[in-house]
Amino acid sequence: MTDEFDVVPPEAIRSGRATDAYFDRTVEALDHAGKNPDVVAEVTADQFPTGEWHLLAGLKDAATLLDGRDIAVDALPEGQLFDGGPVMRIEGPYREFCRLETALLGFLSHPTGVATRALEVRTAAPESTVLSFGSRHVHPSLGAMIERSALLGGLDGFSNVAAGDVLGREAGGTMPHALVICFGRGEQEAAWRAFDEAVPDSTPRIALTDTYSDEVDEALRAVDAIEDLDGVRLDTTGSRRGDFRYIAREVRWTLDAHGHEDVDIFLSGGLGPDQLRELRDVAEGFGVGSYVSNADPLDFSLDLVEVDGEPAAKRGKLTGKKSVYRTADGGHHVGLASHDGPADADSLMEPLVRDGEVVREFDLDAAIERAADDAELVGFDGD
Structure with missing residues (x-):
């Protein structure tokens, strides 16, 4: 019997090996055809606002995955609430990131579900001390993700010792x-x-x-x-x-x-x-x-919305490169990037990767504060 755990190693994730097999077939077919189009791809859960807010998490790991790739990436800030529209946009040669889609969506989907649940709990007892005790319910390799997402959602501490080692914080x-x-x-x-x-x-x-x-x-x-x-x-x-x-x-x-x-x-x-x-x-x-x-992962998908500068999205998806805005009254707005946004609105898409390098710092305390402030602004009540 092997003494190794059933865990996909980090090097397999970084290399694109942790992918769905059809992305290997896609790269093989494009390579055979001599095609590698410049594309705009967007990571989106809901095309239009639904009135159901989610808290974006997992961005640090996603950025680590995309580091070193010849692409430009923009994304909402870690700890930003969103209701519909893209949370990330990738621009560049498609084969540069094709195999990374599976891992990228996993890095965003599960943490976002956990962080949103943590924010619901925080909102339910805003004056109480609330600790995360749940890492025993998931695969142990996910402990640090669970506890980081719980902190991002506003919980006061956590119990997983190894997660504390990863996060530089003491478990309790x-x-x-x-x-x-x-x-x-x-x-x-x-x-x-x-x-x-x-x-x-x-x-x-x-x-x-x-x-x-x-x-x-x-x-x-x-x-x-x-x-x-x-x-x-x-x-x-x-x-x-x-x-x-x-x-x-x-x-x-x-x-x-x-x-x-x-x-x-x-x-x-x-x-x-x-x-x-x-x-x-x-x-x-x-x-x-x-x-x-045990939060359900948010059902993100990655969709091509432009190919070689032309709008191109599959049926049922909104075509074209988009921008995302937050208005002073807490409104969440999504529009075509080629059009003007709402008056007096802040654009939420910020540079994440430029020229193959991650250009953003990941300060967990700042993200926790952002999540709390944005939750108040948009009136998040967890219901």
């Missing part, structure tokens, strides 16, 4: 049920104390308080076991949860009644925007997993 987390179970029923205090004594001072003292007995009971016991307890986390399995809001309120009430108003409550386990809206007034923070990580 406290304890699983397995730690408590390792000490045995009735020995929860021993588990909590071991955690308190072993982990770095910088790690928040958050005790998981629903492993064996009532959440209220374990919360009070955890307060007694750890002198400077920062909070308790409830991750009660759905089959035993009942009314989760009532449970959280009861824990809050009881902690307050015993003088522990400074102990926060964190909730996790199968949560999404609807649950966060319902619970955000009874908890200080949340861990959100599969709702974000």
